[in-house]
Amino acid sequence: MADDEQLLREMERLAILASQDILDVARRGIVAERKEDASPVTEADRRAEKTILSGLRRAFPDIACIGEEEASAGVADAATGDAFFLVDPLDGTKEFVCGRPDYTVNIAL
Template sequence: MLATFEKAALEAGQAILEVYRAGYTVALKQDMSPVTLADERAEHIILEHLARDFPDIPAIAEESVAAGKVPDINGHSFFLVDPLDGTREFIEHRDEFTVNIAYIEKGVPIAGIVYAPALGVAFTGEAGRARKLIIDDQFAVADRLTIAVRERPAHLTALASRCNSNKTTESFLSDNAVSACASIGSSLKFCLLAEGKADVYPRFARTMEWDTAAGDAVLRAAGGVTLTVDGRALAYGKIDQSEDSDFANPHFICWGGKKPALHA
């Protein structure tokens, strides 16, 4: 499955970079979030690959859902696709945007890829093994490095979203012996935890499942964990939610290494 994810993500990333370098227009979806031609081209490429190789597995993809195309996933394993995570980074010409593809089984992200085309790196996770891929200028994998979360130090390094910091996040960092905090966009936060460059990523702002599933798969494969604020593993395939829309996530905290006692 990861072989298909790699092919799809690398091809989508190439299409994204073509738009990124050539210039583009930005439109707004119904929820007022931005979308570009790069999002649409990348999603089309990814869904073609998935439909060809796994025709019986439904795919939940961000732009398709925005257009009202939502396949039935009740009782099914399924894919979650964010063709361009970090659209705001893309629009502001920060290179942290990613391509995200994940496979969900019984609510758990079993396999995933996060590809940052402008940075030339990708991260994969499956079956307890996480890797960092070095991608060359020809959009081919030049090297594969096994990665894992690091031991938890006495003073934590946290990651935070550039666009969604708030007082709850600031209180969490203060209460949990966080000595340093780095801001970065998109699902790369999961991947930096997975490769042992930070210890915790608290998210006390709204996300959707396609934003998090691929990075979560990488983090779990590297030995980390993603928990809701009441200590449960973040689950996927959340539909018919009375308090929010389908596929919306609650607040969560990602940890590298063993989960310490925390204040949320």
């Protein structure tokens, strides 16, 4: 496994890239859809998650990744092992859709 500094640098870099995806969608206009559980999901959620998961999987191929949107779609790594990344690319989608700034990008190990 990578050292703590390498992990944190990469997680920060990916969170910043994901935030750029989110802000780009916000500038172009937000359209919300509903997932099966009736919670909202947007292009920003999907783009940010793709950015984060692809980066994590490339940088840390031995660590499983679980993303909220992939899990909602029935896609998930089969075995997580002792350590795994858990990603909520846009926590606070309801606030994001309403134009409020109360949302975050979450990446946990």
